Amino acid sequence: MAGNSGARRASESEDDFHSSGDDSSGKFTVKNTKKPFDIYGETGNESEDQQEEDDSDDDSDDAGKSVQRKSTKSFVEKAQDNSDSDNNGDDDDDEEQYYGFLGDEDGEALDNADAQMSIEETAKVIEKKLLEDPSASLKKVKRLTPKQLENEEKRVKKTGVVYLSSLPPYMKPQKLRQVMTRFGEVGRIFLKPEDPKVYKSRIKSGGNKKKKFDEGWVEFVSKSDAKLAASTLNGNVLGGKKRSFYHDDVMNVKYLKGFKWFDLTNALNREVEVRESKKQAELSQANKLNKAYVRNVETSKTINRIKESKKRKLPDGAALETPHIRREFKQRNVATNRAGADDSIKNRDTNSALDSVLNKIF
Amino acid sequence: MSSFKELGVSKWLCETLSGVKITRPTNIQAGTIPEILKGKNCIGGAKTGSGKTIAFAAPMLSKWAEDPCGIYGVILTPTRELAMQIAEQFSAMGSNVNLKTALIIGGQSMIEQSNNLKNNPDFVIATPGRLAHIIREHPDDVKGLKRLKFVVLDEADRLLTSSFTEHLGTCFEAFPDSTQRQTLLFTATVTDAVRSLKDKSDDVFIHELDKIDDVVIPERLSLSYILTPFLVKEAILHNLLTTDEFKESTAMIFVNRSETCELIRRILKALDVRVTALHSEMPQSERTNSLHRFRAGAARVLVSTDLGGRGLDIPSVELVVNYDIPRDPDDFIHRVGRTARAGRKGSAISFVTPNDLDRILAIEDRTGRKMGEYEKVTDNAVIKDSLKATFAAKVDARMDMDKENFGERKQKLREKEMQRNGGVVKQGKIMKQKKPKKSGKK
Numbered sequence: 001m002a003g004n005s006g007a008r009r010a011s012e013s014e015d016d017f018h019s020s021g022d023d024s025s026g027k028f029t030v031k032n033t034k035k036p037f038d039i040y041g042e043t044g045n046e047s048e049d050q051q052e053e054d055d056s057d058d059d060s061d062d063a064g065k066s067v068q069r070k071s072t073k074s075f076v077e078k079a080q081d082n083s084d085s086d087n088n089g090d091d092d093d094d095e096e097q098y099y100g101f102l103g104d105e106d107g108e109a110l111d112n113a114d115a116q117m118s119i120e121e122t123a124k125v126i127e128k129k130l131l132e133d134p135s136a137s138l139k140k141v142k143r144l145t146p147k148q149l150e151n152e153e154k155r156v157k158k159t160g161v162v163y164l165s166s167l168p169p170y171m172k173p174q175k176l177r178q179v180m181t182r183f184g185e186v187g188r189i190f191l192k193p194e195d196p197k198v199y200k201s202r203i204k205s206g207g208n209k210k211k212k213f214d215e216g217w218v219e220f221v222s223k224s225d226a227k228l229a230a231s232t233l234n235g236n237v238l239g240g241k242k243r244s245f246y247h248d249d250v251m252n253v254k255y256l257k258g259f260k261w262f263d264l265t266n267a268l269n270r271e272v273e274v275r276e277s278k279k280q281a282e283l284s285q286a287n288k289l290n291k292a293y294v295r296n297v298e299t300s301k302t303i304n305r306i307k308e309s310k311k312r313k314l315p316d317g318a319a320l321e322t323p324h325i326r327r328e329f330k331q332r333n334v335a336t337n338r339a340g341a342d343d344s345i346k347n348r349d350t351n352s353a354l355d356s357v358l359n360k361i362f
Numbered sequence: 363m364s365s366f367k368e369l370g371v372s373k374w375l376c377e378t379l380s381g382v383k384i385t386r387p388t389n390i391q392a393g394t395i396p397e398i399l400k401g402k403n404c405i406g407g408a409k410t411g412s413g414k415t416i417a418f419a420a421p422m423l424s425k426w427a428e429d430p431c432g433i434y435g436v437i438l439t440p441t442r443e444l445a446m447q448i449a450e451q452f453s454a455m456g457s458n459v460n461l462k463t464a465l466i467i468g469g470q471s472m473i474e475q476s477n478n479l480k481n482n483p484d485f486v487i488a489t490p491g492r493l494a495h496i497i498r499e500h501p502d503d504v505k506g507l508k509r510l511k512f513v514v515l516d517e518a519d520r521l522l523t524s525s526f527t528e529h530l531g532t533c534f535e536a537f538p539d540s541t542q543r544q545t546l547l548f549t550a551t552v553t554d555a556v557r558s559l560k561d562k563s564d565d566v567f568i569h570e571l572d573k574i575d576d577v578v579i580p581e582r583l584s585l586s587y588i589l590t591p592f593l594v595k596e597a598i599l600h601n602l603l604t605t606d607e608f609k610e611s612t613a614m615i616f617v618n619r620s621e622t623c624e625l626i627r628r629i630l631k632a633l634d635v636r637v638t639a640l641h642s643e644m645p646q647s648e649r650t651n652s653l654h655r656f657r658a659g660a661a662r663v664l665v666s667t668d669l670g671g672r673g674l675d676i677p678s679v680e681l682v683v684n685y686d687i688p689r690d691p692d693d694f695i696h697r698v699g700r701t702a703r704a705g706r707k708g709s710a711i712s713f714v715t716p717n718d719l720d721r722i723l724a725i726e727d728r729t730g731r732k733m734g735e736y737e738k739v740t741d742n743a744v745i746k747d748s749l750k751a752t753f754a755a756k757v758d759a760r761m762d763m764d765k766e767n768f769g770e771r772k773q774k775l776r777e778k779e780m781q782r783n784g785g786v787v788k789q790g791k792i793m794k795q796k797k798p799k800k801s802g803k804k
Contacts, residue, residue: 279758329717358558
């Protein structure tokens, strides 16, 4: 195994899978503490992954199946969402932040051309629908037909993801794709760039300015290709031509059993969603306050007008009755260090240390 | 007295000063310079913007030029920005005579600074915290301080409070005995500490200390207030900054807390006001940068805590907004002193929430002037132009700040200090400091 904590973590979680798979009850106890992918916090469709793994081992009960069905569906909707937004060039800032590194420096937006090809069909359908009905918002995507859904599910089920706990220094996604394509058709690639702070300090201490990546995930269209890639590359030097830049770099590749690409994106999406909903809540709260203020301004105007008219009606010289106090506000305190100030507002902090300093001055 | 020469300032310095169009000494300069040249200790009372810096710099430089030796003088100020400003003025005045100054302030490389100290600069301009730190950590580098001739405490009323005592104590340990040096104090208010100093010693020249308590606000400065509920302060601020009167003018906005400061900066930035901020949660490089931007006019609005309330000399400031009312009426005087400098006009507008009435009354009592209501910001205009936009910006700003963990840096420092102090005695203090933060969020 690759002597890396990331890979080790993954293997641990794999063990966990097996133990829960042997559970005779057939129900799946999802342990939240160990996940195949705990870097981004909680991952979503865990039950589904587990389900898939267990399909080959023993048959599952109906309840499990329905769970699987449900989660897969939600994924497909997500996928649609994603493909849709890609096509429209309407990326959230946060999304861009995460997907932006798929491309290389030349500004190639997304490096998942192959994956897009396969969902192009569905995207076309959506586009057509949108053209017919412009009022349909991007968020409300029509459901797929059962057949399309089935195809999509099949396609997703076939895919496999490998994890790279470390990458050869300065290897770009494009090069990685080239390496991985040797084993089969590659879908999406995500490489996590190094921390900006680390990058800065690296440059400061004389390092070069190339982009470096910490870790990465590669999606293969076919599971077996992914397994092949992992078993071939892991722990071995990359090889190739002797003069090649990456010739002597050792690869760390791990096949993630039962892990799908959307497990990666799910956590991120949820983060964005949570943030968005929190913002909505705060905005609506702010709106309420807004309205209350406007209303109060109106009221004060009316009251003022009433006062004015009362004043006019009164005979000259007669004073208005003093308004009664409705509410008293707690006043913030006043404090000062000035020697000449009133004792009531003076700051009282007698400090023996201060006296010793004062003695030293003159 | 009509010229610096008659006061006894060296010829070369007079020439340098007239080179920057400073020919006539101000009141405090005329009063203190001859006495300092005579070798007396001195307590000077001076309003903001009255030329204090030259009042102590000119005699010190004159004496130094006669007999330069080792570290000649140390100037202590409460804030880093003020120290930088004084250092600039010193190097401007000493440009002809190869004057070496060392700036010892926090937030910058300490090793470099202590090396500078080792090379015996002529003058050291420092904030107490960092100087004390260097004295503790590198006692060998600061041996030169034992032979200095002058110690200046600028803004002494602020320096002689509990927040600086510990560091000041360390600093004075490294200085020579009080009979071996001249000590100059400059202050804008007479605090108990200053008064006790005055009473303690006989051989001290005192300049106008009793008078400074009286008239404090220049006539050219118009004071006014706006009554506002707590929640729409931001909207009113935005509206105020975009009214015809202040659309183009340079403004300083004072708040009481770093957190508010950052929030206001973000809101105004989102609303396309050229804004910058100054508060203690910013790294020093950003603080310096931000102040430069404001000086150069790249930003027209500076949002600041009381950090920027004292001594900063930015002549172009036309408007001071007291977004929060300060606790100490004298802080108010310092704040509004940022505008109407050196004979110019200026206005100061205070936002008054229902909770601030006591404070406003105390301020009016202190300044001896009644404020009038500022009437050009109307409720209708606020509702029409600012309300919705500012609310949206506020929500955004607050969420961004949450995400970036604003205030984390300070929290860490506090914890560190707690560990150093054993954590028992200071714990109460730390808990106390935490509390207002929560209430401030609302």
